[in-house]
Amino acid sequence: MTDIQYVAPSTLDEAVGAYAAAKGAARILAGGTDLLVQMRAGMVKPGLIVDIKKVAELSAIEKTPEGGFRIGAAVSGAVLEEHPTFGKVWPGVLEGLNLIGSTQVQGRASAGGNLCNGSPAADSIPGLVAAGAIATVQGPNGRRNIPVEQVPTGPGKTSLAPGEILVSFTLPPRPAHSSDAYLRMIPRTEMDIAVVGCAVSLTMDGDTCTAARVSLGAVAPTVLLVEDAAKALVLTKLDDASLDKAAAACSAACNPIDDKRGTIAYRTKVAGVLLKRTTAIAAERAKGG
Amino acid sequence: MPDGTTGTGIGAAVKRVEDFRFLTGKGNYTDDINRPGQSYAYILRSPHAHAKITSIDSSAAKAAAGVLAVFTGEDMQVGSLPCGWQIHSKDGSPMLEPEHPPLAKGKVRYVGDQVAVVIADTYSQAKDAAESIVVNYEVLPAAVSMSDALTDKSLVHDDIGSNLCFDWEIGDEAAVDEAMSKAAHITKIDLVNNRLVPNAMEPRAAVGEFDAATGEYTLYTTSQNPHVIRLLMGAFVLSIPEHKLRVVAPDVGGGFGSKIYHYAEEAIVTWAAPKIGRPIKWVADRSEAFISDAHGRDQINHAELALDANGKFLALKVQTQANMGAYLSTFAPCVPTYLSATLLAGTYTTPAIHANVKAIFTNTVPVDAYRGAGRPESTYLIERIVDQAARETGIDKVEIRRRNFIPADAFPYQTPVALQYDSGDYEATLSSATKIADVAGFAARKAEAASRGKLRGMGYSTYLEACGIAPSAVVGSLGARAGLYESAEVRVHPTGSVTVFTGTHSHGQGHETTFAQLVSDRLGLPMENIEISHGDTNKVQFGMGTYGSRSLAVGGEALIRAVDKIIDKAKKIAAHVLEASADDIEFKDGNFTVAGTDRSMAFGEVALTAYVPHNFPHDELEPGLDEKAFYDPANFTYPGGCHICEVEIDPETGVTEVIKFTAVDDVGRVINPMIVEGQVHGGVAQGIGQALLEYAAYDDSGQLVTGSFMDYTMPRADNFPKFDVTTEGTLCTHNTLGVKGVGEVGAIGSPPAVINAVIDALWDRGVRDMSMPATPEKVWSALQAAE
Structure with a gap:
């Protein structure tokens, strides 16, 4: 086995410096729930591991001046779960993140790692996309902000430039009577890969939906923002016709693969079914909030 | 049918005595066994379902850090892994029985087939070195589905000439056809019984060891039937006489059938141990279990x-x-x-x-x-x-x-x-x-x-x-190459505690509890005075192990028969001491009593007397209180x-x-x-x-x-x-x-x-x-x- 260097810098500049200097031979370590498994299986053999957990900004959960949340890229699902208010404002984001793995894995795994791993079936990402979360990345050329849905570019691939590290997610402030939800369809109930994942974020005014974002996972090479589905919901009372239209938009947005976990026809149909069910949960939560 | 019995007798819901050690991490599984100087084996497996091996170059692996030896099928000239049951086709011909070498010879026949073993100081060294073995394969078309295989276009075993192992029948076809012709209705159905991977919680493992001073081999293995493994591996594969081969199946974490069989890895580590002069451990990882445990x-x-x-x-x-x-x-x-x-x-x-x-x-x-x-x-x-x-x-x-x-x-x-x-x-x-x-x-x-x-x-x-x-006679007539009786020995110690040696094997079933309850019930002893021993061929008399829901019905019955022999012998001892006829001794609640009198001996007193026979009539009564039974069900x-x-x-x-x-x-x-x-x-x-x-x-x-x-x-x-x-x-x-x-x-x-x-x-x-x-x-x- 070749030697592996390990560094755990305490500042972001040091981390970016080390990561960029390794020119592609380095891998970022957050919780390690993907990286260590891939290393053990011999799928990746990094020359350098840059552990980002010692960088304060990457492990912080903060309120933004605008009233939103900024979540460090290395924050684990278990830590986010314990935050006093985050789960009340973004229950769908949290349930997506904490569908991943077992209790032990949740103590390590982060949404940042889930995004950078680039899986189309990443459970925490549809919730962030539906939330309108912005990813902050920093590289040798400085810092930039991009919508989360623009980070993955295909299975295992991201739009991050060489040397760039994901720093945090910024979630916008929430109007009253807003909430979100995430549902997924899998061969069983946990510790498996989604066949379809669906996240819906809504703002309600009485029975009327005034704002919506819809995201689907596992039905295309990347997690999708389904704007047509959101349009079908906005300014409706989430009646059957509107839900049918949104479900049809979800089915139309699907570009899945046939594999042993599900066929194209099945994933396409279930995407619509999940849209309806997720919307119902999000609306119920929004009315209650 | 629990009869609500309290205590520890038959029908009592006694908590499993073995669970404390399992639940506190104190079990002793094969992977917990580490022998002095132990080395580690990694098995290189076939990535192809069907291929000719045209060459294997293991020179780089042999030179790698920590590597002690690399062996292939050409090196390991031993017997074929045997099949324990012979079926005859309806035309009377015996089933086709291909050779099954522990390490593939010339051809691999499934993804996971053993190609080579690398033995090194550490498991990582063995695994790394295996990557440098260059195997040239000529990939052949694979017969994957049964319908493909039946065409014989691609033969899994060229030398036997067909993929049809046997074509067997049972029952009266003429009578069935006659009945079908008169039926008011015939229901037809086509079914697939899906292939399953057993996935016992503990993956298979084996440790092979050779003592040059005594010439004795020891195999620690995750087996449901250590004596069967000793017989199959010793007699058919490695030609090691049974008195020089000890097989130990310690705590085993689930079997579900998959740990009945004699596997290649057991033979490989036992065979290689004297070649390198050190004990060898092999432990399957989960991915390996998926492609090497029998499905x-x-x-x-x-x-x-x-x-x-x-x-x-x-x-x-x-x-x-x-x-x-x-x-x-x-x-x-x-x-x-x-x-x-x-x-x-x-x-x-x-x-x-x-x-x-x-x-x-x-x-x-x-x-x-x-x-x-x-x-x-x-x-x-x-x-x-x-x-x-x-x-x-x-x-x-x-x-x-x-x-x-x-x-x-x-x-x-x-x-x-x-x-x-x-x-x-x-x-x-x-x-x-x-x-x-x-x-x-x-x-x-x-x-x-x-x-x-x-x-x-x-x-x-x-x-x-x-x-x-x-029943051995029945299964023997049907092609079994073994008898399927079971054995038990009940050894009463001088102070009245009891060790039971059972030929069955517990890998989750709770025998240490159930069998102790049988003895407790019959001898009136507290559970803690009874120890159930199984899984070591050097301790336990020949037994057939555990599968087919047989442990209690066959092994438990053997145990009861051995206990009854103990009671018979103890009655003779009590009769001698109490100066009565053995026929007049009654055994109840742990006491031997002369019928109709208050003259009585406790079980412990009888046990001690059996081992301190100061005035035994030795022509009528042997010392000791240790009985054995073999039971073959009807x-x-x-x-x-x-x-x-x-x-x-x-x-x-x-x-x-x-x-x-x-x-x-x-x-x-x-x-x-x-x-x-x-x-x-x-x-x-x-x-x-x-x-x-x-x-x-x-x-x-x-x-x-x-x-x-x-x-x-x-x-x-x-x-x-x-x-x-x-x-x-x-x-x-x-x-x-x-x-x-x-x-x-x-x-x-x-x-x-x-x-x-x-x-x-x-x-x-x-x-x-x-x-x-x-x-x-x-x-x-x-x-x-x-x-």
Whole structure:
């Protein structure tokens, strides 16, 4: 086995410096729930591991001046779960993140790692996309902000430039009577890969939906923002016709693969079914909030 | 049938004494065993389903850091891994029995086949070095499916000339055809019994050791039957005499059949240990287990059931294709034949039965017995076709079963397929299950589910199985190359404590508790004075191990017979001391008393006297109190019962939820009701796993595509409701304990109950068939197709 260097810098500049200097031979370590498994299986053999957990900004959960949340890229699902208010404002984001793995894995795994791993079936990402979360990345050329849905570019691939590290997610402030939800369809109930994942974020005014974002996972090479589905919901009372239209938009947005976990026809149909069910949960939560 | 006994005797729910060490990490599993100077083996496995090995260059591996040796099939010239059961085809010819070398010679025959072993100071060194072995393969077309294999276009074993291992039959075909010609109705069904990966919690492991001073070999291994491994490996593979070969199967974390067989890795580490002069440990990782543990089931069946106008079964005709995989695993040939086709009468009076079984070699992992072993396959077939016949004839599915049950007063009952059932009462278990499952309230529950858009269904299985394996004379006449008796030694120590040596092996079943209860009950001793020892061929007399729900019915009976010999001997000792005739000594509550007097000796006093025989009449009475018994059962035992499954299906997603599962099982006398409930519970979980979740899938090139827990869906607690498990019924008539065995009933009875429930739920929507596993995608697709 070749030697592996390990560094755990305490500042972001040091981390970016080390990561960029390794020119592609380095891998970022957050919780390690993907990286260590891939290393053990011999799928990746990094020359350098840059552990980002010692960088304060990457492990912080903060309120933004605008009233939103900024979540460090290395924050684990278990830590986010314990935050006093985050789960009340973004229950769908949290349930997506904490569908991943077992209790032990949740103590390590982060949404940042889930995004950078680039899986189309990443459970925490549809919730962030539906939330309108912005990813902050920093590289040798400085810092930039991009919508989360623009980070993955295909299975295992991201739009991050060489040397760039994901720093945090910024979630916008929430109007009253807003909430979100995430549902997924899998061969069983946990510790498996989604066949379809669906996240819906809504703002309600009485029975009327005034704002919506819809995201689907596992039905295309990347997690999708389904704007047509959101349009079908906005300014409706989430009646059957509107839900049918949104479900049809979800089915139309699907570009899945046939594999042993599900066929194209099945994933396409279930995407619509999940849209309806997720919307119902999000609306119920929004009315209650 | 728990009789509410308190204390530690028969019928008491004694907490398992072994669980403390398991639950606190104090168990002693094979991987916990580390011998001085131990090295580590890594097995290089074939990445191809079928290929010629044109060359192997292991020079770089041999030169790598820490590497002690690399061996290939050319180096390891030993005997073939043997098959323990010979089947004869219907034309009288013996089955085709290909050579099975521990390390492949010239050809690999499945993905996972052993190609080379690397032995190094550490496991990582061995694994790394294996990467530098250059194997040149000439990839050959693979016979992956049984239908492909039957064409013989690609031969798994060139030297035997065919992929058809045997073409066997049982029953009277002429009588069946005659009955079919007169039938009012014939129901036909085609079934697939899905291939399963056993996935015991503990992966297989082996440690081989050689003592140059004594010439003795020791193998520590994850086995259900260490004596059988000693016999097979010593006599057939490595030519090591048994007095120089010790096999130890310590704590073993689950077997389910997969640890019965003699595996290549056991022979490899034992054979190589003297070559490198150090002990060698091999431990499978989970991915390796998926492609090297013998798989289970994998049958295709076509069946036809003839009925008269009243719904009475007239005849059953079955054609089965059974996948053997690439080599014959130790007991593979008996699974689809004598452990399956002989059960085709089920609980019914079907007078004529004929089955034809074609066993087929394919380029896949060898297939062998897995919890239930043949009986789940026949049970699934019978209970599916009976349900189908009920729907086709319009007879209620419970009523059609009742009309055809073997009546409770008809035992012993001779079936047309060899077996003679000794006892049973199928009406009673059906009737109880019907009450517990609240069948009367089902229509209301179905309507309520429909109001939520859900489809409810209820399915039955009134099953029977044959276990307590097995009468040696019977199995010998059927091709077994072994006897299937069991042994026990009861060694009473001078202070009155007892060590029992049993030839069975516990790998989760709780023998240390159940067997101690038997002794406690019979000798009136506290549990803590009784130790159960098993799993070490240097400690325990020859025994056949544990599988086929045999431990209690065969091993427990042997133990009781040894205990009774102890009592007889102790009576003679007490008679001598008390100056009475042995015939006048009564043994009760741990005391030997001269009948009608207050003259008495406690068990401990007798034990001490046996070892301090100061005034024994040595021509009449030997010192010591140590007795042994071998017991060969007169028949199989026949547990049976009724399982009722209630499911709810979400038609939008195809997700099936098991809402309620009721099992009423007749397992004979119950020694420990808590252990019995646990056994049924685990078996039902495995059965539901087969029915709804598990499937070992190969692609066209012979790669196992469900080769990890990411892809192979093991059931988990949240897939199940709380099961209603009850035992009741009849006693086995041919062992003194009246026990039948419980290890497999759950896995045997449950799959058809689940699938019958799924079909019942989908029936009104036009779905007429469902195969295992009934995954959401499959259920959803069936609903779409039916619309």
